[in-house]
Amino acid sequence: MDTRRLFRVSEQFISIQGEGEDIGLPFSFIRFFGCNYYCEWCDTKYAVQHWSSEYYERSPDELLEWVLAQGNRRVCLTGGEPLTAPAQLLLQFVQTLKENNQYIDVQSNGTIFNAALASLIDSWSISPKLGSSKMTERPDILAKYLAAKRAGSLTGKLTLKFVIKDSADLQLTFTLLESLPEIATLQLPIILQPEGMAGHDTAEYVTALRWLTEQTAIGDEAARWRKYQPRILPQLHRIIWGGRKGI
Numbered sequence: 413m414d415t416r417r418l419f420r421v422s423e424q425f426i427s428i429q430g431e432g433e434d435i436g437l438p439f440s441f442i443r444f445f446g447c448n449y450y451c452e453w454c455d456t457k458y459a460v461q462h463w464s465s466e467y468y469e470r471s472p473d474e475l476l477e478w479v480l481a482q483g484n485r486r487v488c489l490t491g492g493e494p495l496t497a498p499a500q501l502l503l504q505f506v507q508t509l510k511e512n513n514q515y516i517d518v519q520s521n522g523t524i525f526n527a528a529l530a531s532l533i534d535s536w537s538i539s540p541k542l543g544s545s546k547m548t549e550r551p552d553i554l555a556k557y558l559a560a561k562r563a564g565s566l567t568g569k570l571t572l573k574f575v576i577k578d579s580a581d582l583q584l585t586f587t588l589l590e591s592l593p594e595i596a597t598l599q600l601p602i603i604l605q606p607e608g609m610a611g612h613d614t615a616e617y618v619t620a621l622r623w624l625t626e627q628t629a630i631g632d633e634a635a636r637w638r639k640y641q642p643r644i645l646p647q648l649h650r651i652i653w654g655g656r657k658g659i
């Protein structure tokens with residue numbers, strides 16, 4: 413049994429949601445330290461123990477106090493991988509956030525399913541890692557999310573978000589979607605976004621957005637995507653602030 417009473421935290425900050433279904437809305441962000449993956453293009457390496465050992469510790473009460481002091485109604489639990497935080501402690505924290513009427517978004521890589529949290533989270537943003545990340549997605553875990561959604565135990569939004577670097581990633585995404593027919597049956601929101609801007613300027617990012625749009629919504633290859641109706645979205649925070657930390 414995990415008896416740790418403190419979270420490892422990489423940073424806390426106020427910003428807008430930069431990606432996904434809630435893009436543009438104000439949020440309080442808690443970035444937990446630690447991840448079970450080490451993706452090649454990870455844009456938060458400072459929050460992953462494979463590359464960094466810098467974190468501080470906070471209790472659930474301290475984090476709640478900070479969240480309430482910000483005055484936002486929405487909090488994003490991100491990382492690293494937030495679901496690697498001690499499970500009981502995370503459950504306790506999420507319960508107190510709900511008691512204080514916070515809308516909770518969890519940004520996860522989709523490799524961990526925590527049934528106890530399923531009904532408490534307002535928005536699950538699941539981002540499976542594909543070929544260019546050098547990691548592999550976990551369709552067996554995604555199937556658990558889908559089963560919970562179908563059974564009604566996962567009551568919030570469930571969104572699949574894919575970071576696409578190249579045509580191989582796009583094909584892997586399509587193959588993964590096809591392997592889990594419930595994604596289409598449940599009409600889950602699918603978001604495709606180009607891999608971040610590290611080392612690229614805004615013009616190159618726009619080119620990547622255009623390519624992704626033409627491949628999945630307009631061009632000859634797009635017809636097969638129509639059963640999924642994917643949304644093409646940028647990372648808004650990257651356009652506004654580049655790769656700046658803490659925003």
Ligand code: SF4
Binds near residue numbers: 455456460491521541
């Ligand atoms: S899962 Fe996310 S936080 Fe973890 S290494 Fe990959 S990109 Fe970074």
